[in-house]
Every structure is written in C-alpha cells, then in structure tokens.
Amino acid sequence: MNDKVIVCEELTKQFGDFVAVNHISFDVRKGEIFGFLGANGAGKTTAMRILCGLSYPTSGKATVAGFDVYKQQESIKKNIGYMSQKFSLYENLTVVENIEFFGGVYGLSSAEIRRRSDRLVNKLGLAPEAKKLVGSLPLGWKQKLAFSVAIFHDPQIVFLDEPTGGVDPITRRQFWDMIYEAAAAGITVFVTTHYMDEAEYCNRITVMVDGKVEALDTPGNLKARFRAASMDEVFYQLARGAKRSAD
Amino acid sequence: MRMLRFILKKEFRQIFRDKTILAMMLVMPTVQLIILPLAMNFDVKNVNVAVVDNDHSSWSQQLINKIGASGYFRIVAAAPSFREALEYIEREQADVVLEIPPGFERNLVREGEQHIGVSVDAINGTKAALGGSYLLTVIADFNQHIRLNERGKPVPGKGVNIGITYSNWYNPLAEYRFYVVPAVMVLLLTLIAGFLSALNIVREKEMGTIEQINVTPIKKWQFILGKLIPFWVVGMVVFTLALTVERVVYGIWPVGSFALLYLFAAVYLVALLGFGLLVSTYTDSQLQAMFVAFFFVMIFMLMSGLFTAVDSMPGWAQDIAALTPVTHFVKVVRMIVLKGSTFADVQKEFLYLVAFAVVLNSWAIWNYRKTS
Numbered sequence: 138m139n140d141k142v143i144v145c146e147e148l149t150k151q152f153g154d155f156v157a158v159n160h161i162s163f164d165v166r167k168g169e170i171f172g173f174l175g176a177n178g179a180g181k182t183t184a185m186r187i188l189c190g191l192s193y194p195t196s197g198k199a200t201v202a203g204f205d206v207y208k209q210q211e212s213i214k215k216n217i218g219y220m221s222q223k224f225s226l227y228e229n230l231t232v233v234e235n236i237e238f239f240g241g242v243y244g245l246s247s248a249e250i251r252r253r254s255d256r257l258v259n260k261l262g263l264a265p266e267a268k269k270l271v272g273s274l275p276l277g278w279k280q281k282l283a284f285s286v287a288i289f290h291d292p293q294i295v296f297l298d299e300p301t302g303g304v305d306p307i308t309r310r311q312f313w314d315m316i317y318e319a320a321a322a323g324i325t326v327f328v329t330t331h332y333m334d335e336a337e338y339c340n341r342i343t344v345m346v347d348g349k350v351e352a353l354d355t356p357g358n359l360k361a362r363f364r365a366a367s368m369d370e371v372f373y374q375l376a377r378g379a380k381r382s383a384d
Numbered sequence: 385m386r387m388l389r390f391i392l393k394k395e396f397r398q399i400f401r402d403k404t405i406l407a408m409m410l411v412m413p414t415v416q417l418i419i420l421p422l423a424m425n426f427d428v429k430n431v432n433v434a435v436v437d438n439d440h441s442s443w444s445q446q447l448i449n450k451i452g453a454s455g456y457f458r459i460v461a462a463a464p465s466f467r468e469a470l471e472y473i474e475r476e477q478a479d480v481v482l483e484i485p486p487g488f489e490r491n492l493v494r495e496g497e498q499h500i501g502v503s504v505d506a507i508n509g510t511k512a513a514l515g516g517s518y519l520l521t522v523i524a525d526f527n528q529h530i531r532l533n534e535r536g537k538p539v540p541g542k543g544v545n546i547g548i549t550y551s552n553w554y555n556p557l558a559e560y561r562f563y564v565v566p567a568v569m570v571l572l573l574t575l576i577a578g579f580l581s582a583l584n585i586v587r588e589k590e591m592g593t594i595e596q597i598n599v600t601p602i603k604k605w606q607f608i609l610g611k612l613i614p615f616w617v618v619g620m621v622v623f624t625l626a627l628t629v630e631r632v633v634y635g636i637w638p639v640g641s642f643a644l645l646y647l648f649a650a651v652y653l654v655a656l657l658g659f660g661l662l663v664s665t666y667t668d669s670q671l672q673a674m675f676v677a678f679f680f681v682m683i684f685m686l687m688s689g690l691f692t693a694v695d696s697m698p699g700w701a702q703d704i705a706a707l708t709p710v711t712h713f714v715k716v717v718r719m720i721v722l723k724g725s726t727f728a729d730v731q732k733e734f735l736y737l738v739a740f741a742v743v744l745n746s747w748a749i750w751n752y753r754k755t756s
Binding site for chain 1: 387393
C-alpha cells in the first residue's frame with residue numbers, strides 16, 4: 138500500500154449539470170510515469186487540478202502523497218510540482234529570477250537555490266540566456282525551463298498538463314529524456330497528453346473518454362487487448378464513441 | 385517571513401522592470417497636481433455682462449464703470465434693448481444682463497428708490513449664483529456710495545444698515561487653492577493606489593501565472609501582503625512628491641504635524657490598496673477590474689467631499705460618504721494641513737481608517753481562493 142502515491146476512488150467533479158470527471162478510480166505507484174490520455178474536453182485537466190489541490194471534487198475520495206484532496210490541499214502543495222497547460226512562469230522576470238522565486242517559495246535556502254540554479258542553467262544550456270527575460274525565449278526552451286522549475290524543489294510527484302503542446306519533435310524527445318531522468322531520480326510523473334507516441338513512453342496509461350476512465354494498463358497490454366499495432370489505434374477505438382466535442 | 389521576502393523581491397523586480405509604468409506612477413500625479421488645481425478654480429472671474437442702459441445718465445454710467453472696474457466682470461456689450469441683450473446670452477457671449485431703466489438717475493434723486501433688472505444665465509449654476517451675487521454686492525455698494533456722497537447723509541428710516549466684517553479662519557484669504565490642492569493630492573493618491581492594485585492580481589489571472597502560485601505552499605496572506613507592500617511604498621513616494629509640489633508650486637506647508645500626516649497616509653494607503661486587491665480577487669480580467677474600480681472611484685471622488693461639502697448633502701448621501709475611506713482621509717488632510725489639528729482632534733477618523741484597512745484587506749485575503 139505504501140508505494141501508492143496517488144489513490145483515487147470514485148472521484149467526481151460536476152459543474153452544474155455537466156459531469157467533467159465521472160467516478161474515476163485509479164492508483165499511481167511511486168516512481169512510475171503515469172500517462173493520462175484523452176481527447177480535448179475528456180476531463181484530464183479537471184482531474185489533474187483536483188489532485189493538485191487547485192479544485193474541490195464534488196464527490197469521491199482521493200489522496201495525493203498521503204494527503205486528502207478535500208482538507209489537506211496545502212500539504213499536498215508542499216509535495217508536488219505542477220506544470221500547467223498554459224505557460225506560467227513570469228515572462229517579465231529573467232530565467233534566474235524565476236528559478237529563485239519558485240525555489241524560495243518552496244522553502245529552499247538561498248545557497249541551495251544558487252547551487253541548483255547554476256547547475257540547472259548549465260544543464261539546459263541556458264547559461265548565455267540566464268539574465269534574459271523568460272518572455273524572449275523560444276517556446277521549446279520555455280517548456281523545458283517550466284518543467285525544470287516544477288521539479289526544482291525535488292517534489293514527490295510532478296503533474297504535467299500537456300507539457301509538449303506546440304513543441305517541435307526534437308524538443309519533445311529531449312523533454313521526454315528529462316522526464317525519464319526525473320523518474321529515475323524517484324519523482325513520480327503524472328502526465329496528460331494527446332500525442333500517442335508519447336503514451337508509449339509511459340509505464341502505465343489511463344484513457345479518459347467523456348469524464349470516465351475507459352482503460353488502464355501498460356501500453357503493451359492495451360495494444361494486445363485491443364489487437365492494435367499502435368497506441369493510436371487503441372485510442373481511436375476507445376475515443377470513437379466520445380460525445381463531447383473538442384473544446 | 386522568508387517566503388514573504390522572496391515574494392516581495394519578485395514583486396519589486398516586476399515593478400522596476402516596467403520603466404514606463406514606473407515613470408507614469410511618479411510623473412503623472414506630479415503633472416496632474418500642477419495642472420488640475422488651476423482648472424478647478426472655484427473663484428468666479430470673468431463674468432460677462434451685457435448692459436442695457438436706457439437712462440444714459442451720469443449715474444448709470446458710474447454704475448457701469450464700477451461694475452467693469454470690480455475685477456470680476458467684463459462688460460461685453462452695450463445693447464439698445466433687453467431683447468437684444470438676451471441674444472448675447474443665447475449665443476453664450478454673456479452670462480448676465482444688467483438692465484438700467486429710463487429715469488434711473490431722476491428716480492433715485494427724487495424718490496430715493498429705483499429698481500434695476502439683473503438676468504442671469506443659470507446653465508452654469510455656480511457661475512450664475514456667484515456672479516449674480518457679486519453683481520448685487522457691487523450694486524449695493526454703489527447704492528451705499530450715492531447715499532453718502534450725493535445726498536450727504538445716509539437715508540434714515542429706510543432700514544438700519546448692519547455692517548458685516550468677515551474673517552476667514554484657517555484660510556485667511558479664502559483662496560480656493562488651500563481647499564482644492566489637498567483634495568487633488570488625495571484624489572491622485574486614490575487613483576494611483578486604487579487602480580494599480582485592482583489591476584495587479586487580475587493580471588496574474590490573465591497571464592495564467594496565478595495558477596502556478598496557487599499550486600505552491602504560499603499562504604494567502606503572504607500573497608496579498610506581497611502585493612500590498614510594494615504598492616504601499618510607491619504610494620508613500622507619490623505622497624511625498626505631492627507634498628513637495630504643494631510646497632514648491634502652491635506654497636502650502638502643513639500647519640500641523642508631518643508625522644501625523646504620514647501616519648494617516650500610511651493607514652489610508654493600506655485601506656485603499658485593500659480595496660483594489662479586493663476588486664482584483666472578484667474579477668477575471670483587467671477590463672472588468674478597471675470598470676469595477678472606476679465605478680467605486682467615481683463614487684469616492686464625488687461623494688467624499690473632495691469638491692463639495694459633505695455637510696450639504698442629503699442624509700442618505702452623507703451615510704454613503706461615511707462608508708468611503710476617502711471621505712475621512714480628505715477631511716483629516718485638510719484639518720492637518722490648514723488647521724494644524726492634532727491626533728486628539730482626528731482620532732475618530734483614524735479609527736475609521738484603521739477599520740477600513742482591516743476589513744478590506746481581510747476580505748481580500750478571505751476572497752482570494754487557492755482552491756476553487
């Protein structure tokens with residue numbers, strides 16, 4: 138039981154008559170890369186926002202890092218990193234200033250921030266841009282920076298909401314290398330995407346259709362079960378019946 | 385506390401990064417304080433008078449000269465009839481028509497009494513009322529003068545004359561600038577603090593950065609305080625600049641204590657920034673925040689006694705006025721600057737402002753939701 142860092146039971150979120158997340162249940166194990174797949178509007182982001190403590194569920198149970206999503210959101214927030222769909226570092230601050238701010242907010246000491254910041258900037262090859270405003274960086278670099286900031290404080294879990302949207306294939310590949318590195322360092326990765334090639338990189342995946350979990354398994358098992366050659370086909374078979382239009 | 389330090393560092397960096405906004409925050413109020421009081425001159429001057437002199441006597445000429453020489457009036461036309469004089473008012477070339485009837489001098493000498501007609505364009509109420517009453521004062525003075533000089537002695541039995549001597553306390557020359565300049569200073573401080581804070585949190589909502597903040601362990605009060613303190617510092621700098629302009633341009637030097645003035649400004653800014661942040665937590669876009677802030681700032685400006693006396697408002701309006709922090713602050717600023725009031729005189733207002741500061745900021749913290 139102890140290796141389950143996220144536990145969801147019958148989790149539901151309703152906006153008026155609209156059931157965005159419909160009684161979903163799943164567990165995420167420590168250190169795994171957990172993929173959350175679904176078409177636009179399937180409820181991925183809503184579910185993720187509940188798990189991050191940004192949104193109250195309507196019913197059901199869920200714990201993240203052992204903390205309850207109804208009452209202990211602030212404790213959850215100390216233990217997770219989050220990268221939203223919309224780029225959300227400060228564009229009018231420099232690379233280093235953004236790192237310093239978020240590091241400080243998570244309680245790292247100034248010396249620790251400086252040490253990690255230098256290492257990170259060098260690793261990303263951003264040393265010449267360290268004092269440039271984040272707004273002036275190309276999208277691919279912004280995304281890599283945003284991910285690095287999200288795991289800067291060594292969280293137990295990092296939530297990534299469509300982290301590679303609009304990014305070129307080479308950068309996407311590099312991005313996934315970074316995800317693997319984080320997972321190898323013991324950080325559980327919870328990632329939503331609608332790129333099926335990315336789904337193949339995950340240890341286990343969940344396919345959400347119209348707010349419900351339609352399938353949950355390893356990519357290999359899913360392909361076998363649906364007699365499909367690729368995840369693309371699996372997804373197509375599952376999502377074909379979707380009623381919700383894209384948002 | 386460490387967390388707050390990082391937040392403040394970030395907020396100050398963002399303020400100083402945008403040099404245009406920074407310059408606007410400091411230059412605009414200064415320029416406005418130099419320009420606006422000149423425009424908000426409550427002294428009525430240059431009242432245009434069209435004269436219809438049907439008498440053409442030496443006395444009627446004397447009266448016209450006296451009016452022209454008073455400094456408040458410009459004789460713009462001498463019309464042959466009242467109807468033609470009225471056309472000057474219709475064309476907005478004249479504000480007042482003075483009609484001197486035929487036999488003006490004769491009747492005054494023989495009967496000691498003569499009515500003359502004054503017609504005022506009342507579209508501009510203030511100018512009409514004040515211009516009209518100035519004109520009556522000049523005529524009354526002329527009246528007194530001819531009684532003494534032409535008749536040799538005051539006319540007895542026509543009612544006793546009560547001479548009135550005015551003395552204007554706290555503003556000896558009754559100069560409008562002593563009334564208006566402190567008000568404009570308060571107005572500018574209100575605009576800067578109210579709008580900047582109202583637009584700030586909502587800007588983070590628009591940019592999406594608030595989401596990243598909400599997913600961190602930052603506490604709500606730390607976030608609000610992190611927004612409040614930098615603008616408070618800016619506000620105090622603007623206040624200091626405004627006091628400097630008052631001194632240099634208008635020669636106004638507070639009679640009362642500077643420390644007391646700053647104490648009030650400090651509390652007032654906290655209250656007003658709380659208002660702005662509250663607006664920011666309720667709105668979703670900068671446009672919405674702008675409209676809401678504008679709605680309230682208009683009420684603050686027109687109901688707070690900045691330009692009109694709260695005492696002359698109807699009861700319900702006075703109640704609303706008491707519910708805006710601006711009312712109390714502008715009152716205190718005038719009292720300290722012009723009258724030299726001490727803390728004992730203004731402690732009630734101090735408590736009001738502290739209450740506003742506490743309520744508005746607590747409300748903003750309460751309404752800011754990290755989890756929706």
